[in-house]
Amino acid sequence: AQSVTQLDSQVPVFEEAPVELRCNYSSSVSVYLFWYVQYPNQGLQLLLKYLSGSTLVKGINGFEAEFNKSQTSFHLRKPSVHISDTAEYFCAVSALFQKLVFGTGTRLLVSP
Amino acid sequence: ETGVTQTPRHLVMGMTNKKSLKCEQHLGHNAMYWYKQSAKKPLELMFVYSLEERVENNSVPSRFSPECPNSSHLFLHLHTLQPEDSALYLCASSPGVFGTSGSGETQYFGPGTRLLVL
Numbered sequence: 001a002q003s004v005t006q007l008d009s010q011v012p013v014f015e016e017a018p019v020e021l022r023c024n025y026s027s028s029v030s031v032y033l034f035w036y037v038q039y040p041n042q043g044l045q046l047l048l049k050y051l052s053g054s055t056l057v058k059g060i061n062g063f064e065a066e067f068n069k070s071q072t073s074f075h076l077r078k079p080s081v082h083i084s085d086t087a088e089y090f091c092a093v094s095a096l097f098q099k100l101v102f103g104t105g106t107r108l109l110v111s112p
Numbered sequence: 113e114t115g116v117t118q119t120p121r122h123l124v125m126g127m128t129n130k131k132s133l134k135c136e137q138h139l140g141h142n143a144m145y146w147y148k149q150s151a152k153k154p155l156e157l158m159f160v161y162s163l164e165e166r167v168e169n170n171s172v173p174s175r176f177s178p179e180c181p182n183s184s185h186l187f188l189h190l191h192t193l194q195p196e197d198s199a200l201y202l203c204a205s206s207p208g209v210f211g212t213s214g215s216g217e218t219q220y221f222g223p224g225t226r227l228l229v230l
Contacts, residue, residue: 025222032217034218036221038115041224041226042223043116043118043202043204043219043221043222043223043224044202044204044219044225045219046218046219046220049190049218090155091146094217096210097210099168099217100217100219101209102154102155103154104154105154105155
């Protein structure tokens with residue numbers, strides 16, 4: 001079975017600064033990886049996903065993530081954050097015939 | 113409407129009430145899910161349906177009863193709930209279940225129903 005770890009429960013950052021949200025996974029088979037964002041009082045919205053191919057994945061709202069198989073990581077990055085990026089971010093992993101497993105989430109707090 | 117919709121968006125109920133949450137997906141997907149999201153706890157998968165057949169039931173108390181009449185609609189019937197059941201209930205859908213569709217089981221979520229049990 002897969003598992004995913006988001007070590008940072010909260011990441012404070014100033015507006016226009018770069019940010020990286022960390023995600024590490026554990027699996028014995030090839031994986032599919034996802035990042036979702038949840039704004040207050042809303043459902044989860046898909047930011048980006050890695051299924052196969054290029055290890056650098058670009059998503060919506062200027063976010064990108066890089067799949068690193070040797071380090072079993074899928075960190076999310078944005079070169080310059082906005083106040084509106086304040087939200088909860090969830091990393092998730094699945095595999096063929098395996099259910100989707102979510103991390104515990106990282107709260108991104110962007111301040112002026 | 114597009115995507116995944118959920119009604120109601122907010123619900124307050126007493127412990128003796130019976131209510132139902134409704135989810136509808138307009139994406140042509142074959143799988144639907146119920147999740148519970150409580151404050152300061154990880155997202156909990158409750159039920160999974162594939163082509164109207166329940167394929168996963170994660171030890172959820174019997175006071176929660178799911179129903180999937182067709183692949184576009186999913187209900188969660190609630191009765192004699194406890195205050196600890198207060199949470200955000202999220203519905204999701206995906207093309208296939210358990211990564212079988214080739215999309216890596218990409219799930220699309222509704223906005224959720226915020227439930228408060230008094």
